[in-house]
Amino acid sequence: MATVAYQGEPGAFSEQAARGLFPRARLIPLGTFKDVFQFATKHPAAFGIIPIENSVYGSVHQNYDLLLRHHLHIVGEVKLRIQLHLMALPGVKMDEIRFVYSHAQALGQCEEFLRTMRDVNVVAYYDTAGSAKMIKEEQRRDAAALASARAAKTYGLHILKRNVESNHHNYTRFIVLSRRATSAQVNGKMSLVFSVKNIPGALFKALAVFALREINLLKIESRPLVGRPWEYLFYLDIEGRPTADHVRQALEHLSELASFVRVLGSYPIGKTIKG
């Protein structure tokens, strides 16, 4: 049975993503993303799962940074539609609610809805599912949580209002981390990080190594390096598998041009699951 560590409480979006990919795994809830990286580093047979990119809020640069500071491989991905519901203890009515708890980012995503609630204190909690858990454990009849349908089910809360997130096109891409790289995938993708000095055309030359070999790009993003003006880090996702000759040659060619290249992983293209 696989073991998968994630950040948050049972009922968190990360748990949902983990469950979507590993239906029968033993799931380990941890406090921080760094804890997830450390767990996966210490346990070679286990996995970690972390969010890497959101359709509204962009790339999670801090998790790219953690990827660069650890020696783990990306071995899978899954996209999760983020849906947030207002939930309370069974029998509690809308006008009894004086406090709304959730993670700071989830509160931000529901700002428009929260403005329509009167005389309510909006309280930031360490986790979306954690706020549902607290309401259950403390039997708080004056409070509601903003969390996933899975959190409502996990803690026996009743959903008072569905989909209170401002943007309904809200998807988070999660990646699976492991000490062990996957074996080569036929229809896979690869994630790379590389840096080039910002001389005109440097990025273009770097991309040429893929285009000249008809390798498709799935994602590209530049990130200025703090403290190193005119030097950039690039995140790239390409279609292909590392054992294919043209991919291997493209990576060799890239290392001639870039000051730094790292393959973060090779893995099957993930599906989208509903939250």
Added chain:
Amino acid sequence: MATVAYQGEPGAFSEQAARGLFPRARLIPLGTFKDVFQFATKHPAAFGIIPIENSVYGSVHQNYDLLLRHHLHIVGEVKLRIQLHLMALPGVKMDEIRFVYSHAQALGQCEEFLRTMRDVNVVAYYDTAGSAKMIKEEQRRDAAALASARAAKTYGLHILKRNVESNHHNYTRFIVLSRRATSAQVNGKMSLVFSVKNIPGALFKALAVFALREINLLKIESRPLVGRPWEYLFYLDIEGRPTADHVRQALEHLSELASFVRVLGSYPIGKTIKG
């Protein structure tokens, strides 16, 4: 005298960015980013200022979306180092604090510090500076705010602990919006949005129009279009001015290849100011 609208209360980071670029302007605080776009649309002589990109949290996709839905030009930019301080009424001591107020995102940025504070309720408020303002107005001796040094000064609060943000390399890039485009800049940059169908090499060909003319790229980011698999939106910042022949030709060339191109603006490269 220029008029500049921003989102937030006096003392907000957006106000600080506006003040950095327009030292003597009349500044108008508004409730939402959309309000700022609408204000700048209605007042052709005025400006709006909005955050577009953060070094830790990535691009503000919702503001790119608002850029595409309005007919405004980017006419300037400035980078602000985000520093968050814990502040309270003068004379209030650390152990008297029972509540910490700030905007949800700022609370998220100070998560590690907040975990070290015991018996404290962390409360999400609509704005960083707004929470400092509330503490002043309600003379709350049991509460502190996480906000900028400018907010402390504006509302006469005392800083109890400086720089409690987890990541000190935290910079936000703000852009200035106007109905009127700037006149061509000699040493400027240009921001574009375009989309290409994801056929192998489509992006490469699109970038070739700049590389072949030795036009430097300053930012590139792909964003999958929700509901349109394999179609991407690209955000691009390039060096140059729209009146230069090679830039004009590159843009004509790009419109042959892309299904959609829009120049968001042409403006001088901005400086970095401290928060």
